[in-house]
Amino acid sequence: MTTVRSPSMRPNPFATRHTRPGRVMPRDGTGRPLDVASLASRIRAPDAAAIEGPHGAGKSNLLAAIAGRLADAGALADTVRARARHDGSVVATAIVRARPGTILCVDGWESLGAVRAAVLRWMARRRGVGLIVTTHRPAGMPTLARCTTTAALLGRIVADLPDHGGLVTNADVEHAYAAHGGNLREALYDLYDRFERRARRC
Amino acid sequence: MNLPPDSPRGTPVIDVQFDRPGRRYDAAAPLAVRCHVDGVDPDAVRAIELSVAWYTEGKGEEDLAVHAFERIVERDALRAALSDHAYETRLPPSPLTYEGVIVKIRWCVRVRIFFIGGRDYVSEHEFEMGRVPPARPPVIPEAAP
Numbered sequence: 307m308t309t310v311r312s313p314s315m316r317p318n319p320f321a322t323r324h325t326r327p328g329r330v331m332p333r334d335g336t337g338r339p340l341d342v343a344s345l346a347s348r349i350r351a352p353d354a355a356a357i358e359g360p361h362g363a364g365k366s367n368l369l370a371a372i373a374g375r376l377a378d379a380g381a382l383a384d385t386v387r388a389r390a391r392h393d394g395s396v397v398a399t400a401i402v403r404a405r406p407g408t409i410l411c412v413d414g415w416e417s418l419g420a421v422r423a424a425v426l427r428w429m430a431r432r433r434g435v436g437l438i439v440t441t442h443r444p445a446g447m448p449t450l451a452r453c454t455t456t457a458a459l460l461g462r463i464v465a466d467l468p469d470h471g472g473l474v475t476n477a478d479v480e481h482a483y484a485a486h487g488g489n490l491r492e493a494l495y496d497l498y499d500r501f502e503r504r505a506r507r508c
Numbered sequence: 509m510n511l512p513p514d515s516p517r518g519t520p521v522i523d524v525q526f527d528r529p530g531r532r533y534d535a536a537a538p539l540a541v542r543c544h545v546d547g548v549d550p551d552a553v554r555a556i557e558l559s560v561a562w563y564t565e566g567k568g569e570e571d572l573a574v575h576a577f578e579r580i581v582e583r584d585a586l587r588a589a590l591s592d593h594a595y596e597t598r599l600p601p602s603p604l605t606y607e608g609v610i611v612k613i614r615w616c617v618r619v620r621i622f623f624i625g626g627r628d629y630v631s632e633h634e635f636e637m638g639r640v641p642p643a644r645p646p647v648i649p650e651a652a653p
Binding site: 308309310316317318321322323326495498502506 | 522524563565566567568569570607609612616630631632633634642644
């Protein structure tokens with residue numbers, strides 16, 4: 307997609323529009339691109355696998371990229387986001403609607419709680435539906451990928467975003483990374499604020 | 509078919525001309541655009557969609573609404589639309605373009621080309637509606653560095 311800006315508008319390259327899951331190229335902790343096609347091909351329904359990592363490590367982004375690959379191959383059942391235990395019903399509905407042999411992607415698996423998660427996994431297996439989930443902690447399924455972060459990775463992501471016109475420095479990137487304990491989502495929000503302050507001074 | 513030298517092969521080049529200088533419009537004013545597409549084989553195009561929409565841009569969840577929409581699928585109309593297509597609509601009274609700190613409201617003309625085979629290409633062309641001055645954030649000393 308290309309965007310032609312109005313002359314008086316200054317876009318913030320750190321806005322969600324540019325950094326939301328699915329917009330950023332998935333990379334490993336060192337900044338090297340991940341082989342999304344290979345990861346997507348490792349799961350066959352009704353198997354299940356987890357993308358593990360702490361908050362803001364890129365799990366949702368990697369899941370979105372894998373879901374895109376599965377969709378291209380006609381193997382994606384759906385992508386659902388779980389935020390609380392009661393979202394178990396949303397996941398259950400998606401499993402029931404899924405065509406056997408397809409794969410359901412669930413973001414935020416740990417928020418469902420252990421009991422609901424176990425029931426949903428059983429349901430998916432019974433219906434021949436595969437699962438790829440994101441989780442902060444081990445979910446009792448094989449690990450598909452473990453997301454880790456470094457300041458170098460954040461720097462690589464920033465380099466991929468639209469031009470910030472020199473308003474954000476490498477020192478800003480390293481400081482934002484450290485200030486948020488390696489949480490890339492929060493670090494990008496921090497850089498958003500820095501960019502806004504400086505852009506309005508110019 | 510003309511392809512600008514700096515354009516990757518196969519990438520459409522979409523030019524949208526607005527009828528107001530600086531692409532600035534009043535709320536509820538008429539908007540007229542002319543659209544021209546270069547760099548595509550007309551026989552490879554399945555449909556063109558043109559929409560006038562607003563969206564939010566900022567740190568949180570995004571919002572979007574389409575104000576006006578047109579889809580062209582008929583073959584002769586498609587061929588003509590790629591060469592030169594005029595579109596008119598009357599803008600709504602709100603929301604106005606807003607350059608906030610946490611959230612911004614943008615208006616755009618969005619052109620989407622659907623190719624035979626499933627690939628698509630989107631190009632957004634922003635304009636301003638209304639004259640709301642940019643937000644002025646409170647002066648907070650920056651943390652190092």
